[in-house]
Amino acid sequence: MVDEHAEFNIAEFLKQLTTRPGVYRMIDANGVVMYVGKAKNLKKRVSSYFQKTHASPRTAHMVERIVRVDVTPVRTEAEALLLENNLIKSLNPRYNILFRDDKSYPYLRLTNHQFPRVAYYRGAVDKKSQFFGPYPNAWAVKESIQILQRVFLLRTCEDTVFAHRSRPCLQAQIQRCSAPCVGHISPEDYARDVAAASRFLRGDHKSVLAELEEKMLEASGLLEFERAAMYRNQISALSRVLQKQSVDTTGGDDDADVIAVVVKDGTVCVNLAMVRGGRHLGDRPFFPTIAQVDDDMANEVLEAFLSQTYVDRPLPAVLVVNQDLDAPELMAALSEQAGRRIHLIRQPQGDRKKWLDMAIDNAVIAIERRVAERGSAQFRTRALCDLLGLESVLEEQIQQQGNVDQPDSDAPVDILAQLRIECFDISHTAGEATQASCVVYHSHDMQNKEYRRYNIEGITPGDDYAAMRQALTRRYQREGKADMPMPNVVLIDGGKGQVGIAREVFETLGLDISLIVGVKKGENRKVGLETLVFVDGRPDLELGVNSPALMLIAQIRDEAHRFAITGMRAKRAKARQASALDEIEGIGAKRKQKLLVRFGGLRGVKAASIEDLLTVEGISRTLAEEIYRRLH
Structure with missing residues (x-):
């Protein structure tokens, strides 16, 4: 156990430090962790802080405050990456470049049923369904679902609704679903549509178009003009989608994340664009929390973004970036975690260059928008502080805190930001x-x-x-x-x-x-x-x-x-779902769980017939009739 009050002897500490990979924590006089980092070689990396002249004032200022260094050796670089990420998220060290821990990225899901359903999904993926993504935002997933509805006529309805339909729904009437629920399409034909949709999502656009054209010509030859017109409409819809996405349909199934780091007007933006199956799915700007913005810190921001973003989610085999990155340990750890080599492309060509240029432009636009919004927010904050007479209170508060939110003593303190x-x-x-x-x-x-x-x-x-x-x-x-x-x-x-x-x-x-x-x-x-x-x-x-x-x-x-x-x-909603079944005599916790699992929730239980209820283990006819009566 380390004695926190003993004087820290840096020379003795570095002499005994291990050369194994691991994570180090820089700690100040108050026992607060100021910085968390990882290293392939702990001794070499930690020693560099005390032997070099630091170009960054932020790093130099941090080193001046170090009174202790704690290290945690691990077995591999991948373990160091995971531990570093967890510590950064839990400790929020003020000298780290921190990215907001947003919700998990959304996916598009094709379920494993006789008639698979296409659905929006957020959470851990499994092998029971097909998952496509991740997507940068929910809008991109929903747009892809609309494409699959227009082109391949796949169903989106819940299983409980699908199982109890007696006539086509509105989606079928507006030609957005082939109505497998009422037998308007055979299982074999629906399975072919699902396979085509899967190939389209993976980027095999050329073969999907060729298959649709072949079906259209076949139907036309058989004088089945209505069916031929349906295939013609599908081809037209798919062609419009590909034209809108600016994708060369012969380009293959390119999966890549395009990452542009831009520093402008004292603001740093990381713009992430996702390309899946050759389709540009959109982008998403990130604004990290940084104690002090330096004009030459783009490389450091990129490294922080890669380590914090990809440590706990799947990543494509190609990362296209606009900054040089000298971090072989990080790339090795990401490759180890992904189970394959991750290629980092600094000078892309062709479509990848277009994607990177667009990501840079969007990052600049996002910064300009954020600066304008920040100015408006500061104006409103100033108005409220003036109204309530709080500026002197905030100044006193800053003095008591020792200016911890502005580590560089030469930088002006934003008093209003303390409100x-x-x-x-x-x-x-x-x-x-x-x-x-x-x-x-x-x-x-x-x-x-x-x-x-x-x-x-x-x-x-x-x-x-x-x-x-x-x-x-x-x-x-x-x-x-x-x-x-x-x-x-x-x-x-x-x-x-x-x-x-x-x-x-x-x-x-x-x-x-x-x-x-x-x-x-x-x-x-x-x-x-x-x-x-x-x-x-x-x-x-x-x-x-x-x-x-x-x-x-x-x-x-x-x-x-x-x-x-x-x-x-x-x-x-949770209380009502529980109470409706809890009030029925004979329904305990186990039977309630079996009912909800079988029918997908209380709505499904309500939609079930008495015969359907009897298929659940432990439900007798008398109890099934009572459940049906009470819920109706």
């Missing part, structure tokens, strides 16, 4: 599934990783005051914890009643009541007529519809409302 606002809202449906939300505004933006939901229990249904009291108590009785610092403003979505409850909680906990600001709705809840309500003696404020401060408050308040409603609806 932290938390907003609370209550949501329920006639007292059912009550939830409170807490959203956070900081650094001129909503910080969704810091959002919190509170399940409200033990109160009279519909008692919003009790719900607000419980949420505020649970949040602020934990004051002083590093993961949730106290805000500068606590917004309460409500008038004098809700604000009065907040005052009682703050006085009980010994907190400053001047932090509380209520947002009272205007006449007919019209936007722009809200009134700010205080509990420390200040008069109410009516700001007017054009007030930038009110615009910011409304933005935060609406986000709290959205977050509360989505949580409440999910909680309500």
Whole structure:
């Protein structure tokens, strides 16, 4: 065990350091991890920090603060990559280049049924279905699904709906599905359409078009002009798709991720474009969190992006980039994790060059848009700080923190970025599934990783005051914890009643009541007529519809409302699904689970006939009739 109070002897430490691969952590005088890195050779990499003159002021400033270095040796470079990524996500070291840990990327899924279904999917992939992707966003998946509907007429309906149809649905009527549910297409023909769709998604566009043309000519020769017209329409739709995607249909099944790193106007953007099966699926900009932006840090940003993005998800065999990357250990670890060699292309040709140029252009556009949005957000933050007289409070706060958010002492401190606002809202449906939300505004933006939901229990249904009291108590009785610092403003979505409850909680906990600001709705809840309500003696404020401060408050308040409603609806749906079966005598936990698994949820159980219910193990005819009666 390391004695944290003993003086750190760097020379002795480096002399004893192992040469194995591993992860190192740079720690400051307060015991805070400032930086996490990986190395093929720990001794060589860690020693470099104390022997070189650092070109980057950010790195030099970090080295000055190091009082201890902790290392964790591992067996392989891939293990080091995984450990580094996990530590960065859990510790958020301020000298690392941090990318937001977004949700997993979406996929397009073809199920393994007699009549496979095409569907949007997000989560871990398995071998039971065919998965295509990942895609940069949900819109790209849904566009591909629409293509498969128009060209190959594949079904998208849920299995429970498919199993109980007696006539074609609207999708079949508008020629977006071949209606296998009612026997309008044979299993063999549908299977051929699925195979063609699979080849199309993998990039084999030429053979798919040739097959459709052959079918059209065959049907025309047999004088089956209606069927020939259907194939003609499919060919036309597929040709339009390929033309829109600007893909050479003879180009093969190219899978690649195109990554452009651009530094401009003090902002860094990494734009990721995904190409699957030769089709450009769209792109997605990422803006990392960086303590200080240097003009020559693009290579470092690229390395951080590769290690944090691909460590826990599949990656294609080709990565096209616009920056030189001298990181053989990283590429070796990614290749080891993928089980095949990953090719990094710096100077692409042909279509790949077009994709990279487009990714660079889109990164520049994303930066310009972000700079404009940031300026607007700063303007609104400034207006609110002026209104509430918070700038001196923020300056004092920065002095107490020792300027930790701006490690380079020569860089100007953005005082307004220190403003932290938390907003609370209550949501329920006639007292059912009550939830409170807490959203956070900081650094001129909503910080969704810091959002919190509170399940409200033990109160009279519909008692919003009790719900607000419980949420505020649970949040602020934990004051002083590093993961949730106290805000500068606590917004309460409500008038004098809700604000009065907040005052009682703050006085009980010994907190400053001047932090509380209520947002009272205007006449007919019209936007722009809200009134700010205080509990420390200040008069109410009516700001007017054009007030930038009110615009910011409304933005935060609406986000709290959205977050509360989505949580409440999910909680309500879960409760209703459970209660409908739980209330039936003879249905225990095991039988309920078997029913839900067999029919895909409560909706499927409701759609099942008595005979269908009898197919579930443990369901007698008497119980099946009772389930059917109670659910109908």
